[in-house]
Amino acid sequence: MMLATHIQTSIKQLLANKGKAFLTMLGIIIGIGSVIMIMTLGEIAKQFLLSQITQFGTNVVEIGITGELGPFQSQTDVYFTLDDIKALEQSSLLTEITGISSAYTLSSTLEYAGDSHAVSVWGDTEAAFSVNNLNPVAGRVYTAAEADRADRSIVLTERFAEEVFDTAIKAIGKTIRINGTSFNVLGVVNDLPFGGGPIGGNYVFIPLKTAYAYLAPSEDVNKITFILVEFAEGTEPAGFQDRLLFEIKRIKHLDNDQDDVFFVANRQQFLDIFDNVLLAIQLFVAAIAAISLIVGGIGIMNIMLVTVKERTKEIGLRKAVGAKNRSILIQFLIEAAVLTTVGGIIGIVGGLGLCYLAVMVVNAVQPDWQIQFVLVPLAIGLACGVSMLTGIGFGLYPAWKASRLHPIEALRYE
């Protein structure tokens, strides 16, 4: 009944001691601010990752040979060849396959106009482009026929092309050299997600057979480092992956339990791992926020106890003119809740402001990432609720004390 009046009194009280109130709310502000920040930043990172991965295609399973990627090179002499890839494509168990990118990669140096550039050479069939969602921004990619002929054609990625030739268009038709072999620049495609990942950005694509013919050391010829198997939309990834591994083991004459030969990753898994990591970070920050909220809550309890002491006469008067214990209890609970909610709102606004700033900074440093700022309504609602509940929780004891005051003793209190 007196809710509006109580809230008004609380705000009047708060404005009368702005500085003190702000210091009191600091714990709440920090606690709520960190909750909102970690939830918002987590969501922003997730959205970004998701956008990158979807651009990359999520219906792809990546399979490498452990020995090729890990430190156990001598443990296995298993590797893929183009014949294996054909066998997989023709397998009756794997009709969902829409393309297989079969990569042989090596690091090298590219020379043009007297300058040298470190590059990752990616030898692959023409399927590399469709499976990895790489589309020409200038020129074109090589055809199956050109790949089969082992043409000395090369396709650059966008950022690298711009670095060497200023613009993608200027690169088309130029001749560059890798390891002394000259290549004709056929086209430029968009960058791989995350600028190519941590292994380095400067990817250049050449036909697989060209790589074997001109760049690979003799012991590497016909070896494929890893394959990316794209499957049709709507396929159940786990089941498909099981069948794929089964077929690979059959083709490679491996025992069925020799799973550790392969390194398998599908991009859904990658997302799941990210989700788990994010959850762990969020729980950690939530724990810190909880401590901050407890400290803040104790601050609120302290200030409310002081308030109740200072306003003992007022409480006595209110009781004399008819306030029941319950009315006094509610009044002081509302005051505590208003205090923490205002703190919470400051925390929310501050936290969101910092998130926005962080996004702007990252976008300024990495313009091509184009990270989107998102509001997480759940986080905002949660933060409001938690801050209000903190006030009610920690205001309970002071409010209870106020409600138990004897009217006459309270009126006489000096």
Next chain:
Amino acid sequence: MPTSPRPSKTEAIIRITTLTKTYWNGAVAIPAVQGVDLTVRPGEFIALMGPSGSGKSTLMNLLAFLDAPSSGSYWFAGNNITDFSEDYLADLRNSVLGFVFQQFHLLPRTTALDNVALPLLYTGVKRKQARLRAAELLQKVGLGDRVYHRPNELSGGQQQRVSIARALVNNPMVLFCDEPTGNLDTKTSGDIMKLISQLHHEGKTIIMVTHAEEIADYAERRVQLRDGKIVQS
């Protein structure tokens, strides 16, 4: 709000018998009120008098449901209120009593209007209506032009007028005044007492604590206390 029947003109509005109040200071008993009998009829204006420490305030607090007696019985408008619950007594204070204190006890940083309206808010009256009623009462006590002043912008006499308006806002059956002029100069005291006796003439039952003869002169009946007992009534 409790439904207390308003008494007829002849019926006692307040009747107490052998009422006592003992304070305890550790193991030491302080008998502030020692077996008091008193009857108050509707419309009476009583001055509770006596030397300092004689128990005037204690007795008034008992009569006004602000404190519980140690023993004895108390009928208010025919109801034995001795074993009423705290909440019920709070409702009674709100609906049938009004208080005027020596120290005014107005809420700081709150306008005269909202100070006067305060008791109404505990009865569930809407704020707008409560303010209308409060404005009416401020007009009555001669503060129609000070409605939005805060206590620190009002003189002592004006503050006491605000507190009288607050005491009247619920149209109480009994008005309790504990040394209403104790903090005021002679001239202002006279003005306040004129206001209080005007209320008496309008039919209000008034119980006033004072130790000043010239203030007690406004009342129609004196009750003398000494050492917690009535010595003359």
